[in-house]
Amino acid sequence: MMMWLMNYMLNLRTSCYSCLENSKLNFDLFYLLLKEFPRDLVSLKRAQVLCFITGRPDLSLSLVHQVLPQNKGESFIYGMLSFPSLELGRMKEAEEAAKRGFEINKQDSWAHHALCHIYQYECRFKEAVEFMEECSPSWSSCSSFMLTHNWWHVALCYLEGNGPMNRVLEIYDHHIWRELDQPDAVAAEVYLNAAGLLLRLCVRGEMDIIGDRLKILAEYLTDKANWYMKWQLDILTVWTLAKTGEFSKAEELLEGLKLKRISRMTKKKQRVMHRGLVLAEAVYAYGSGNDRHGLEILGPDFDAHSFKLIGASDEQLDVFNEVWYIMLLNAGEAIKAIEVFERRIEKRQGFAFLWRLLESAYKLAKMPEEATIANEKARALECAYFQ
Incomplete structure (x- = not known):
């Protein structure tokens, strides 16, 4: 039974479409496999991919907790713990886990990725860029997706933090699109991030x-x-x-x-x-x-x-x-837009782009005083990000 189960998992296709039909069956089989072999982190990663493409970070997190006691010394387990945690909004737990993985192995690209997610969400754009660019030399051995995706995050932090636009384009040209020149590149993964x-x-x-x-x-x-x-x-x-x-x-x-x-x-x-x-x-x-x-x-x-x-x-x-x-x-849906942007700003008050959108909505609704306040807030944030 267990040998059949292992062979099944090795042959499991992890494309989004092929997994959707049998996602419950596949998850249950991974659960059994990891119960028998809790140190099999490759299978854990494959299980997390399944959970990711079916939109179930809760199941992903439960699998990590299932095998965490047997893998506390492995850096990779903490990146796998961090990612579903942040997807469930548990940012403090996610940051602690990612930093633990980074402490164990400074070249763990999955820990880098998780920390960047957290810094980005918290609008710590300059901190995210400096951290990721310092870590980037270690990404040369990563898959096409991981390499281009980590650089995608860096480019996004420059963009959202009002950084130099030419740097965003440089990252696109030299660290995302250029990956297609590599003989082992997986084109679809490059196209996704591009x-x-x-x-x-x-x-x-x-x-x-x-x-x-x-x-x-x-x-x-x-x-x-x-x-x-x-x-x-x-x-x-x-x-x-x-x-x-x-x-x-x-x-x-x-x-x-x-x-x-x-x-x-x-x-x-x-x-x-x-x-x-x-x-x-x-x-x-x-x-x-x-x-x-x-x-x-x-x-x-x-x-x-x-x-x-x-x-x-x-x-x-x-x-x-x-x-x-x-x-x-x-x-021209100004009133609805104002309602939406004000509600979203409550969750990310440090995100200048939302303030710019709110400014546009106020102008559309002919509310000049409110538009001026939103403009001032956006400008202050834009000037602060990379100072």
């Missing part, structure tokens, strides 16, 4: 500085070999293709998500994963310039953090919240 960063720049009105980068990315993403691998990548691909005028390709991918993916699932899974399709349709509308339709698709109470089932972290999902924010403003 598209995610370019969408962030688009949301912030920085399309002019992107140059040909989005068009070049779209040329690669028209290749159907890159489709249907991960929900998150498919959704970003839909936006990339629509934004660059490849409407027929974007529509073909959307139709394929309906007919080739959703329709093949059980009725129960269809109801769950329909939300991923909704998000894809909304970013298609956004990329096509149809903000009003995008708002109708997402509804008045959208929160991207409830879409973990597309296989994305809170930080990766935040860009879809930002897309929704911009669509609210572009559609």
Whole structure:
């Protein structure tokens, strides 16, 4: 029985789509395997990938706690403890775990990643950048995803912290896109981080500085070999293709998500994963310039953090919240936008971009005094981040 179980796990495909149908079975088998072999951290990592792409950080955390007593001296276990903790909003526990992993092994890229998540969430952008860039020489042996994803975080910290824009583009060119030159690069993992960063720049009105980068990315993403691998990548691909005028390709991918993916699932899974399709349709509308339709698709109470089932972290999902924010403003929904931005600022008062959005909403609502206050708050934060 146990030998069969081990062989099954070794052959388990961990693409987003293939795991969704049997996620409960797969999780139960990992639970049994780790109960028998609690020091098998490779299997634990595979189990966490399954939990991640099915949006279950709670199960991921429970598995780590199951085997933590037998692995207290291993740095890697603490990165695996930190990540689901931060995804569940337990930032203090997450930071303690990540720092413990870093103490044991200063080159643990997963600990670096978890600490950056925490610093970023807390708007400690300069601290995050300095820490990550100091650690970056040790990432040369990482997988395509881990290398480009850690650099994606660095670029995002520069962007969100009002750092130099040329540094954001340098990171894209030299540490994300250039990874494709490596013989062992996994292209889809590079495209995921590339598209995610370019969408962030688009949301912030920085399309002019992107140059040909989005068009070049779209040329690669028209290749159907890159489709249907991960929900998150498919959704970003839909936006990339629509934004660059490849409407027929974007529509073909959307139709394929309906007919080739959703329709093949059980009725129960269809109801769950329909939300991923909704998000894809909304970013298609956004990329096509149809903000009003995008708002109708997402509804008045959208929160991207409830879409973990597309296989994305809170930080990766935040860009879809930002897309929704911009669509609210572009559609002239000033009062709703003010309500949303004020509520979100309560959770992240140190995030200048939210204050800038609130300023825009106040101006749209013809509330000049409030707009001035929001402007002053945003400016103070922008000047403080990298001082």
